[in-house]
Amino acid sequence: MIQAVLFDLDGTLADTALDLGGALNTLLARHNLPAKSMDEIRTQASHGAAGLLKLGAGITPDHPDYAQWRTEYLDEYDSRYAQDTALFDGVNELIAELDQRGIKWGIITNKPMRFTDKLVPKLGFAIPPAVVVSGDTCGESKPSVKPMFHACKQIQTEPQHTLYVGDAERDIQAGRNAGMKTVLAEWGYIAPEDQTETWQPDYRIASPLDLLKIL
Template identity: 65%
Template sequence: MKIEAVLFDLDGTLADTALDLGGALNTMLRSKNLPEVAMDDIRPVASHGASGLLKLGMNMDKTHPNHAALRQEYLDTYEQCFDQDTVLFEGINEVIAEIAARGLKWGIITNKPHTFTHRLVPSLGFSVAPDVEVSGDTTGEAKPSVKPMLYACEQIGVNPQACLYVGDAQRDMIAGKNAGMKTVLVSWGYIHADDDTANWPADVVIDTPMQLLDLC
């Protein structure tokens, strides 16, 4: 089926958000007199959100009784810096412009909460505004659920099989594949050295944003 839309993950795919995500973590750790985490260690887990970063910085998983409170504390800290150092990856804006020039629709499906997404996306300076924007709490379920994927397709009136989904995490590939989309894994994203990407359900792996245009 001919591609009619290109849908993207946000963190680690379109935008380099690790400096702000990591900055919030280290601010929180400093407030508790805990050691900070190096950015080289933060970057591979940045796409895993607040819970992943709390696991990294405090060795605390979702089963911990204080997890919910500390997750909220992290989000409150991130609120103060979420758009401070975040920028689009090199080449993204040129690709977005070409996608739009070809008459294709494009959009964002992220697990980032709407309270951040709806303010961050306009501040990033996209050459063309997205046709749809779905946050982690838009449908009540986040990726790897297919709900955000199918909701985005409904909003732009495109069959999932006519969509590319571009992301940097296993949950991106699972969600896209289960929704019937063609999945594209970006090697420049927040991928850990231990991630077994060969077993992720990615149809294609690309190393630069411009390679995406060969798939449209």
């Protein structure tokens, strides 16, 4: 008996790649580096600033200038976080149907609260989420189970009665380790080299409305 469905945000509910990538390419231009294509950006968009800075500039978290690059990138993203971002087709229809069935829904994302608090209200969800857990809400982010348990506590549901939907390996790991049923969003930001068959989600869906076949 599924009582709640929780979702990742970037690449699962919302197509944020245009704004994430636009911020990256503006930063790269400032540093006289070549722009990255949207196809390249989409494969790394789920990995946040770390993945995008590695893609664009070869800067990884162990690089001495990483903190400076990350600050610059996040400031640039902050100036355009909702410019081109939109919900994926079918998301609002899905959420409306969940509400009709009395199933709660919410968001667990690794995106910092700095952005989720502003972005989520602008996305135009048919029904507001019952809970939003950001990457820095609990002090740990996915694949930690802390955000998963925190969300369940907030909406008073048990993990075993919860589905978690995401497009990254850490989403599946976090959901499974928390005792939830996991669903891979195949329309998301999945790289060609990602071996999704090794992630072992309970279900795989090709579009948001396919979730209704599982419930």
